[in-house]
Amino acid sequence: MMGDQVAKILESKNPKFPVGKHVVGDFGWRTHTVSNGNNTFDHIIKKIDHYVFSDFGKLPLSYGVGILGMPGNTAYFGFLEVCKPKAGETVVVSGAAGAVGSIVGQIAKIKGCKVIGIAGSDEKGKWLTEELNFDHFINYKTQNVFKTLKQVAPKGVDCYFDNVGGEISSMILNNMNLYGRISVSGAVSGYNDTSVPKASIVQNPMVFQQLKMEGFVVYRWSDRWSEGIEQNRKWIEEGKLKAQETVTVGFENMFKAFTEMLDGKNTGKAVVKV
């Protein structure tokens, strides 16, 4: 089973990985790993090398699999490079309370955008607007996303960071402005189904509003990996970016943490502490 870890180096024959330092890698669901320093999934997709942590200062090591790791860089590159947001534009984020979405919305605020988050509970919504400074929140379980969006984004949507896919995304596309940009990070709405779910086709708004939609895997920006981490760390230190983790303790609880993440029960990055 895939899964990124922050691991302590216990033994080493590789001078690039000194004993006592911490390393981030896709070691999977294991307590101990023997690694040659290469990446497990190199044959599937070019991922970054395992890397030894730079000094996080007072920040927790777990940030290495969250805001200062893959999810943080997914938000940083996937939002900025694909959506190319401009100050004053309106940005919508679905899966807004998740590891990636909560960072995307905060980066959008840093860039001077109006930010609307979509998530599945009012508790998450309260956290997004009160703690993370989102301008609006839509609860897709209790509100009509299409109609509510018309009210909270009367000027239309310029950028959409899509974590979920499905009908919610179709409704948002139908509220977008000319030359709007859609960054597709995931389609969690379809992950629990055995067949691919159906939703209203996207081609009409794509044509009429001349939208641009792009899907991405964050490892596309492997060669700029440290840029994202350093910028996010700087924003955390300046108080502009807040990290959030749902920490589960105990290796034996990994399955529970994973299924709760898919069910949308967590806020921010799902971390298991062993």
Add this chain to the structure above:
Amino acid sequence: MMGDQVAKILESKNPKFPVGKHVVGDFGWRTHTVSNGNNTFDHIIKKIDHYVFSDFGKLPLSYGVGILGMPGNTAYFGFLEVCKPKAGETVVVSGAAGAVGSIVGQIAKIKGCKVIGIAGSDEKGKWLTEELNFDHFINYKTQNVFKTLKQVAPKGVDCYFDNVGGEISSMILNNMNLYGRISVSGAVSGYNDTSVPKASIVQNPMVFQQLKMEGFVVYRWSDRWSEGIEQNRKWIEEGKLKAQETVTVGFENMFKAFTEMLDGKNTGKAVVKV
């Protein structure tokens, strides 16, 4: 009702439009039009100005609403600018026997691509492969698009020019290669429905293959309008590009021609001759 015309100038108070010359404009479903030379839909979208025909030589005037007009430029700019095809790549065109699709496929061949056309009758398919030099044809009414595509495009699809939307498009997206490009020109599959049709969500292939999808309206390239017309005319004169029209005679038959076009009964540009 909207509709482009090649009209002869009968009277004129505007020296830019001399009597006896021909002019192309969105005059709608009318036999005679009084125009100040500005465009009817300027308030909706910036369209090109009405323009007096340049010399088409031996080519028929009706090409001005087809291969040497809006449909020709839709193919030229919409395919080349959005898909950015490279020689050796595999290109799929849906609505391949239509006014735009039939030109897109031929331009793709000129650019050295392998071209697969999708349409709704074997007669159209025969025309595409035998007359227009398409490499393969898929009849979406009698063949499984997903499976047939696996056979005729074993290396996967790099560019998709989408005229139809709907399930066909979802199936093609699931056959695309890393960094594939999708140019969305229309969604004719949805035009006859009173509600927006549903189809398998596109977000999964968008993410996994890091695809880029862009919708467009051809008037985006208004400032380069004559470039497309001149290039297409050059290709026609060189024998690399063939025009096709389904001509209906008589103003009273416009409605019939229009509904048959929507039903997919025509090949190439639907023209009504008055």
